[in-house]
Amino acid sequence: MTGYASAQHSASVEGGQEPQSSSRLGLEIRAVNSRFLDLSFRLPDELRALEPALRTLLTARLKRGKVEVRAAIDVTDNQSLSTPAASQLQRLLTLQDSIQAWLPKARDLSVADVLRLCSGSGAAGTDWSEIAPSLAEQAVTELLAARAREGERLSAMLLDRIQQLRELAKQAAPLVPQLVEQQRLKFLERWKEAMALGDGAVAPEAAQDRALAEATAFAIRIDVAEEITRLGSHLDEIERLLKKGGDIGKRLDFLIQELHREANTLGSKSATLELTRISVDMKVLIEQMREQVQNIE
Missing domain, CATH: 1.20.140 (Butyryl-CoA Dehydrogenase, subunit A; domain 3)
Known part of the structure; x- marks a missing residue:
């Protein structure tokens, strides 16, 4: 049978005294008529390793239908010009010195580079391995209800x-x-x-x-x-x-x-x-x- 369900989860990344950026995982499940169960996945690179677990979850609860699972991760800078934490700046400086020791011609980091790296480093490292399966479980439950x-x-x-x-x-x-x-x-x-x-x-x-x-x-x-x-x-x-x-x-x-x-x-x-x-x-x-x-x- 046809059906649609979605679920979202947001995570904040701390930077300094206030949340510096946030990331949101959105998961959608679309199902249309089919005589057999046909699963397809469209996942970002960060979630590729979770496909077998998601496939097992859906196979256990669905019997028929052409089912498509889509997931996307959105990263938003809440305060793109906020002051980076001192620990982040020290880490970037250490990395820059190490790289320039091996590559003397490498240029120094610009202010824009520092702001970009500080705002994105935490969001990119969010661990979705436990969150994604629970979102899929929630979406499947909604799909079955529909x-x-x-x-x-x-x-x-x-x-x-x-x-x-x-x-x-x-x-x-x-x-x-x-x-x-x-x-x-x-x-x-x-x-x-x-x-x-x-x-x-x-x-x-x-x-x-x-x-x-x-x-x-x-x-x-x-x-x-x-x-x-x-x-x-x-x-x-x-x-x-x-x-x-x-x-x-x-x-x-x-x-x-x-x-x-x-x-x-x-x-x-x-x-x-x-x-x-x-x-x-x-x-x-x-x-x-x-x-x-x-x-x-």
Whole structure:
């Protein structure tokens, strides 16, 4: 199922008497429909080493879907012109002297270099190894909650389509006996006409028996009672699964295929426009269900 969730965590870096800079880790999880679980990660270099742990976390809690995890680290200077700490300045001076001892032509640090290095040194060193997994756990929980809400909406839609299919099945059930009786009367009329043209060459009893036999064979060809019964059984099972919940996506997908098969058979046996219309309406509803079932885990 589709879903989106995000989580953020901010960390401040002390410099002198006040926070000199802050960094923020933002993590997003986007999920769209897929028959299987497909994970992809877009992580900054600082978090590359955490990908296996994040993959394990998501695999344990998600079963289906194309899931993309994005993370970004933003560093902000709160006081870009604040006075650097004495310890930072001493450290930079020591490093500069060491480098120039080996590289005499290396230039001295400028004021801008000092401010930049002092403001960014602490932020760049923030350890996200413990924070990132907890953010991912929080985002996955939000994602599952969002997918659960979507699942409730999908379930309501599917239950509505099930009710409409039941109504169509009720309309189709009485059509077959009426059609069989009409066809039987037509056969009898044709045999009476044939007898009149044949000047009594065929016995009335034989003509009537032949008409009844033809009507019976016709009834067998167009009988859709079995298809309607199976369709009702599949609808009952789908409704039961929706109320039960859990990982039901693949089972629903199979049952939708069976519904489509019964609706196709109903249409192939149709001998009236009314039954054909019912079959077409069923296929439309079943196709709507099929599209939404693809989004259910």
